[in-house]
Every structure is written in structure tokens, then in C-alpha cells.
Amino acid sequence: MSWVIIGLAATTMLAMALVLSFVLGWANRAFHVEVDPRIDAAIEVLPGANCGGCGYVGCGEYAESIVLENAPVNKCTVGGDSVMKALADVMGVDAEASFPWRPVVHCGAHLEDRLGRNPYIGEQRCATANLVTDVQGCTYGCLGFGDCTRACSFDAIHVEDGLARVDYEKCVGCGACAKACPRNIITMAPFKSERMLVVECSNLDAGKDVKAVCKVGCLGCKACERISDMFALKNNLSTIDYECYDPENMEDCLKAADKCPRNRLVFVGKPTEKDLKAVADEELPDVVVPDFKTTVDDTEWRG
Structure with a gap:
């Protein structure tokens, strides 16, 4: 009698397996979604950093947007020109060169330059x-x-000495630092050359109020604006019009930088050979690396 029960159980299991196999096979055909092979090709080309510098959640989403939504192929900040050209080959389009985006810290005040600073013993995070x-x-x-x-x-x-500083030799332009700054003083800028002139200040207060809290903050004196049309005073702060920025024609900008009473118009970016030779014999300061982390709102480039 037992063999009959075993036989019925085995037959039942076999029948169920056949039915389920048929259902799964039907579902696979009925709900199958064709995937454009170019998406896989684009994912293979991308570096896989998933940094978000392109504006998408990760490399996979960016690859899908390139193929399905005709997103630009030049948004990968980590991969640079080589990835841009490879993606252009995948899509069969012409690669359009774009300026790399890099972060700029709009503050130049070290600890000794800050006035009215009070002891802070709370959680050691900028956001807090x-x-x-x-x-x-x-x-x-x-x-x-x-x-x-x-x-x-x-x-x-x-x-370094209480002030964030970017190492442009290592920076890939992912924008993570800009998103993490609660005061939005780190912004992403289109670098038209290896070194860009920037305004190292974010203070929007009047000159007398700036003097009360900082030794190096922009006073809104309009000296730069009077020398070059590239500069404009907005909300008491000097700004640069990067639409008109010409790295090959910087004579007036250099004059404006020399006239700035607080020396807040400075060049940032990768050092030139001349810069490296000038500091070849100098001892570099130690780099302080805190152990903190947070993220907040994004920001936009303002010059």
C-alpha cells in the first residue's frame, strides 16, 4: 500500500513540475522586455564609480538615459574624454567636447583670519x-x-587650518563635496582652463560688517568691477561672468586681482610648471583629515 502512496506523490510532484514549467515558460514569453544591447555596451564603457557626478543615481541609470532618452554622452566627470568618446562610438554620434566641472570653495579665511569665533563643543560636523x-x-x-x-x-x-581645500590633481568633479556643504559655499564650476580665477568669499554683508568678522572677506568695493566688465557686484559680493571668461585674454582680470584690497580674486586648479618651480624648495604643511561625514542640499555655481 505504501508504494501506491509513494507513486501517487511522485506522480503529483511530476505533474506540478510540468504545469509550473509551462506557466513559467509562458510568463517568460508574455512578459519579456527587450533590452537594447547598447545599454549593456554603455555600462561596460562607464567607470562604474556610481558617484552621481553626471546627475544620475548611478552609471546604470546614466547608460539607460543615454540610450533611451538621448542624454548627452559627455556627462561622466570621472571617465573624462576617453569615456565620452567611447560612449559616442556606442551611440554612433559625434562627441561634443565640454568643460570639466570642478568644485570651488568660496572662502579664503583660515582660523587666524576669523573674528568673533566662539568655542564650539557640540557634534563635530558642519551640518550640526x-x-x-x-x-x-x-x-x-x-x-x-x-x-x-x-x-x-x-x-x-x-x-587645512580650518579651511577646506581641493586637491585638483585627484578631483574628478563628482560634486559630493558641494552636496555635503551645509552653507553651500562649495560650488561646481566649468573649468575652461587648468587654472581658473575665482572669488574666494561668500559674504553678502556690507563692507563694515565683513571687516567685523573677517580679515580677508570681500568688501564690495567695486575695484574689480571698474577695471573689467567680467566682474559685477551682486548683493555686496564680487562675482565673475564665466560666459565671457577667456583664459587667453586675462590682462584686465589680472589687474583687477592685483587691485583687490583683500586679495580675494585668486586662481585655483592644477598648478602650472611655473607654479611648481616657485615652491619647489618649500616645505608643505600637514593635511588635517577629520573623521566626519554628512550630506545636505545641492547648490549651483555662482562665480
């Missing part, structure tokens, strides 16, 4: 310290607790 009204006199300046440092996956930004 930014909620304290009197943590430092300037409400626009770098807090220096290193949220940007820990947000960077490429070890390209560090805090």
Missing part, C-alpha cells in the same frame, strides 16, 4: 555646527569640520 548661531562671526564662511572631506570618495578635499 551650522545650526548654532554664534559658532563663528561670519555666517557665510567655511566651518572647517570636514563634512566635505568625508563625503569625497577620491581623497580630493581636505581641511
Whole structure:
């Protein structure tokens, strides 16, 4: 009798297996979605960093957008020109050169330059310290607790003497540091050359108020604006019109930089051979690397 039961059980299991195999086979055909092979090809080309510098969640989403939505092939900041050309080959389009985007810290005040600074003993994060009204006199300046440092996956930004500084030799332009800054003083800029002239200040207060909290902040004196049309004073702060920025014609800009009483018009980016020779015998300072991390809102480039 037992063999009959075993036989019925085996027959039942076999029948169920056949039915389920038929159902799964039908479902596979009925719900099959064709995947454009170019998506896989694009994913193979992309570096797989998933940094978000292109504006998409990851490389996979960017690849899908390129193939399905005709997104530009020049948005990968990590891969650069080589990835752009490879993606253009996958899509059969012409590669249009674009300027690389790199972060700029719009603050030049080290600890000794900051006035009205009070002791802060709270959580050692910029996002937390930014909620304290009197943590430092300037409400626009770098807090220096290193949220940007820990947000960077490429070890390209560090805090030196209380001020965030970008290592442009390592930076790939992913924008993580800009997203992590609670004061939005790190912005992403289109670098038309290896070194770009920027305004190292974010203070929008009047000149007398800036003097009360910072030794190097922009005073809104309009000296740069009077020398070059590239500069304009907006909300008491000097700004640069990068639409008109010409790296080959910087004579007036250099004059404006020399006239700035606070020396807030400075060049940032990769050093030239001349720059490297000038500091060849100098001892470099130690780099302070905090152990903190947070993320907040994005920001936009403002010059």
C-alpha cells in the first residue's frame, strides 16, 4: 500500500513540475522586455564609480538615459574624454567636447583670519555646527569640520587650518563635496582652463560688517568691477561672468586681482610648471583629515 502512496506523490510532484514549467515558460514569453544591447555596451564603457557626478543615481541609470532618452554622452566627470568618446562610438554620434566641472570653495579665511569665533563643543560636523548661531562671526564662511572631506570618495578635499581645500590633481568633479556643504559655499564650476580665477568669499554683508568678522572677506568695493566688465557686484559680493571668461585674454582680470584690497580674486586648479618651480624648495604643511561625514542640499555655481 505504501508504494501506491509513494507513486501517487511522485506522480503529483511530476505533474506540478510540468504545469509550473509551462506557466513559467509562458510568463517568460508574455512578459519579456527587450533590452537594447547598447545599454549593456554603455555600462561596460562607464567607470562604474556610481558617484552621481553626471546627475544620475548611478552609471546604470546614466547608460539607460543615454540610450533611451538621448542624454548627452559627455556627462561622466570621472571617465573624462576617453569615456565620452567611447560612449559616442556606442551611440554612433559625434562627441561634443565640454568643460570639466570642478568644485570651488568660496572662502579664503583660515582660523587666524576669523573674528568673533566662539568655542564650539557640540557634534563635530558642519551640518550640526551650522545650526548654532554664534559658532563663528561670519555666517557665510567655511566651518572647517570636514563634512566635505568625508563625503569625497577620491581623497580630493581636505581641511587645512580650518579651511577646506581641493586637491585638483585627484578631483574628478563628482560634486559630493558641494552636496555635503551645509552653507553651500562649495560650488561646481566649468573649468575652461587648468587654472581658473575665482572669488574666494561668500559674504553678502556690507563692507563694515565683513571687516567685523573677517580679515580677508570681500568688501564690495567695486575695484574689480571698474577695471573689467567680467566682474559685477551682486548683493555686496564680487562675482565673475564665466560666459565671457577667456583664459587667453586675462590682462584686465589680472589687474583687477592685483587691485583687490583683500586679495580675494585668486586662481585655483592644477598648478602650472611655473607654479611648481616657485615652491619647489618649500616645505608643505600637514593635511588635517577629520573623521566626519554628512550630506545636505545641492547648490549651483555662482562665480
